[in-house]
Amino acid sequence: MSAKIYRARHAMGPVVRGPALVASDGFSARYDLDRIKGIFSRPSHKLAGQSYVGKILVLDTAKGGVATAWMLHEMKSRGIVPLAIVLNSVNPILAQGAALGDVAMLAGFDEDITAAIQSGAEVEVDPQQRLLKVL
Amino acid sequence: MAMKLNDEESDILAGKAGPVPQQALRHQIKVGEFFGAADFVPVTQAHIMADTESLGEAGVQWLEGLAATTDGQRRVRIPTITDPRGTDFAKADWLGQTSVMLDLERRAIAAFEKLGVAMTNTCINYQTIQAPTRNEHAAFGDTGVVIYSNSVCGARSNFEGGPSALSAGLTGRTPRYGFHLPELRRGTVRIQVDHTPTMLNGWGALGGVIGRIAGNYWAVPVIEGIEGASKSDQLKHFGASMASFGSIALYHLVGLTPEAGRLSDVAAADLPVHSVTRADVEALQRSYHRDDQVDVVVFSAPQLSLYELGDLAKLCDGRRFSLPLLAVTSPQVKPDSDRMGYTARIEAAGGSVLSGMCFYQSYAREISEARGWKRLATNSAKLVNILGGYGYRPMLASMESCVDAAVSGKLMQT
Numbered sequence: 001m002s003a004k005i006y007r008a009r010h011a012m013g014p015v016v017r018g019p020a021l022v023a024s025d026g027f028s029a030r031y032d033l034d035r036i037k038g039i040f041s042r043p044s045h046k047l048a049g050q051s052y053v054g055k056i057l058v059l060d061t062a063k064g065g066v067a068t069a070w071m072l073h074e075m076k077s078r079g080i081v082p083l084a085i086v087l088n089s090v091n092p093i094l095a096q097g098a099a100l101g102d103v104a105m106l107a108g109f110d111e112d113i114t115a116a117i118q119s120g121a122e123v124e125v126d127p128q129q130r131l132l133k134v135l
Numbered sequence: 136m137a138m139k140l141n142d143e144e145s146d147i148l149a150g151k152a153g154p155v156p157q158q159a160l161r162h163q164i165k166v167g168e169f170f171g172a173a174d175f176v177p178v179t180q181a182h183i184m185a186d187t188e189s190l191g192e193a194g195v196q197w198l199e200g201l202a203a204t205t206d207g208q209r210r211v212r213i214p215t216i217t218d219p220r221g222t223d224f225a226k227a228d229w230l231g232q233t234s235v236m237l238d239l240e241r242r243a244i245a246a247f248e249k250l251g252v253a254m255t256n257t258c259i260n261y262q263t264i265q266a267p268t269r270n271e272h273a274a275f276g277d278t279g280v281v282i283y284s285n286s287v288c289g290a291r292s293n294f295e296g297g298p299s300a301l302s303a304g305l306t307g308r309t310p311r312y313g314f315h316l317p318e319l320r321r322g323t324v325r326i327q328v329d330h331t332p333t334m335l336n337g338w339g340a341l342g343g344v345i346g347r348i349a350g351n352y353w354a355v356p357v358i359e360g361i362e363g364a365s366k367s368d369q370l371k372h373f374g375a376s377m378a379s380f381g382s383i384a385l386y387h388l389v390g391l392t393p394e395a396g397r398l399s400d401v402a403a404a405d406l407p408v409h410s411v412t413r414a415d416v417e418a419l420q421r422s423y424h425r426d427d428q429v430d431v432v433v434f435s436a437p438q439l440s441l442y443e444l445g446d447l448a449k450l451c452d453g454r455r456f457s458l459p460l461l462a463v464t465s466p467q468v469k470p471d472s473d474r475m476g477y478t479a480r481i482e483a484a485g486g487s488v489l490s491g492m493c494f495y496q497s498y499a500r501e502i503s504e505a506r507g508w509k510r511l512a513t514n515s516a517k518l519v520n521i522l523g524g525y526g527y528r529p530m531l532a533s534m535e536s537c538v539d540a541a542v543s544g545k546l547m548q549t
Contacts, residue, residue: 012169026382030189030495031524042524061351063382064521065278067189067496069296074191091352091382092166092313096296099165100197 004134009108011127021055022119028064029071062091072101084125153207159302167310176311181304184218184276185297186496187239202249210251215304219493231505256491257465274303279375285385289393322357322402339376339516346381376516431508435463435494436518448477456485456541
C-alpha cells in the first residue's frame, strides 16, 4: 500500500519519522507547554497533559508571543522537544525558532492537516521535498 | 527560491565582515526563504526579546559564543534595544528567584553588551524610547510592540523573535516578507463593534475577542465602530491582547489608524464581516472569573506607563493591602514614577513597583511555587491568556477592582 502524501508550501529542517500527535488547536511554547515535564500544560489546550517529546506535532496554527523563537533551541538542548512541528498556518516566530533549533517544520497545506492525520499515526516529515507522508 | 542578495549581503554571507554577521545572515536567509522572501529590506532599529527563562542555559551559551568572537564585526549596526529582563535584581529575593536565575541573567546581559545591544529592558519602547514612524521598516520583538508599531504608527515589522531581531541588528536588514509588503497589510476580515471600552481591561478583552476571530498571523482585522480618539495606553492593551490571543501583528481602525482613513483604503468590498458585541467582551472576561479568592494582584504585560502608575497611585491612597500587589514598569518610567511620588504612594499601601521585567517573562512558574501564588487578579487580558499554562488561575478585572481585591482578598464579580 502506498503512503498517503501531503504537500506543504513552507518547509525547513531535517527529515524525521515518528508518531503524530494531532489536535485542532494552536501552538506556543510559552503559553501551552510545561517545558520541564515535557507536556502540554495549558488547561484549555486539547492536548493538555500529553507528552510532546519525540512526537511530530500536527496542529492548526502558531499562537502567542515571540518566546518560542528561543525555546525550541533550549528544549532541544535538553532533549525535551518535539521531533517536528506541522501546522496549517505558521507565523514567523515558529519558523525562526525552528531555524535556530534545527527542528523540522512543515506548514501550509491545501487541506486541514489536523483533520487529515490521525493521532498516533507513524509519519515522515521531509522538508527537502516539502512532504508529509503517512507511513 | 533563493533570495536575491546585493553585493554587501554577498560579502557578509562570504564571511568578509566576520563570522558573527555571517551567521546572522545565514539565519535570516533560512527564515526568508521559508517564507518566500525575494530579498532583504534595510531596517532602522531592532528590539530583542530575550528573557533568560526563554533562553535557558543553551541560549545564553549561544549568545556568549557570539560575544566571544574576536574576528570581524561583532557589534550591532543599528540601534538595537531589549525587551524586559527576567528579573528586577532589586526585588529578586522577594520574588523567590534563585541565584541560578540571576547568574543566567547577568551572563545574558554581559553578552548583549559585548554585542553592542542597549539594555533598555522595555516592552513599551514606542512610549518610552522612540516610536517608529509611518513606513519605517523595523525588526521588533515582543508581539505587543510589533502590533502597536504596525497598526498605530504605520511602521513595518514582522514578529522578530530574539535570534532574528539580533540578526537584524547585526546585519542592518531583514528578509522582505509579511508586513514589510504593502499587499499583505490590507484587511482580511471586517469587525464591527457595538461599543467602545473605557477601562484598560475592557480594551484588552475586546482585543482578545477580535484576536480569536481573526485567528492567525496573516489575518489583518479592519475594525469599525470605535468612537472617539483612543489613548496610547488603551491601544497598548488592545493590541497586546489581540496579538496574544490571535498572533495578530496588524489591525486597522477605520478613521483612526494611519493607513485606514477610509474603509476602502484597506479593505475590499467583499471581506467577511463579524460583529462583536459588548456581551462577547464581557463573556471573555467572565470566563476567567472562576474564583473569588485572590493570592496576588499583578499589573504588567505590557509594562505600565507613567499615566497608568499615576492612576494606580490614586487608587492606593488611604488603602492597606492584605495581598501582594505588583506594578511592573520600564527602567525609563520608574525614575519618573519615583520623582512624581507614585512609587511611594503605591508602596505605602503595601504594593511593590518593579522595573525592567515583565511578570510572565520572569520565571512565573517558579515564582508561583516559591510564593504560593495561584489565583492572580490583573487588568491585563494578555496576562490572563498567558498564565494558565504556567499553573495560575488568572482573573481579569478593572484596575479599581484589582486594587479592591488587594485590600479585601476577594475579587468582586466583574
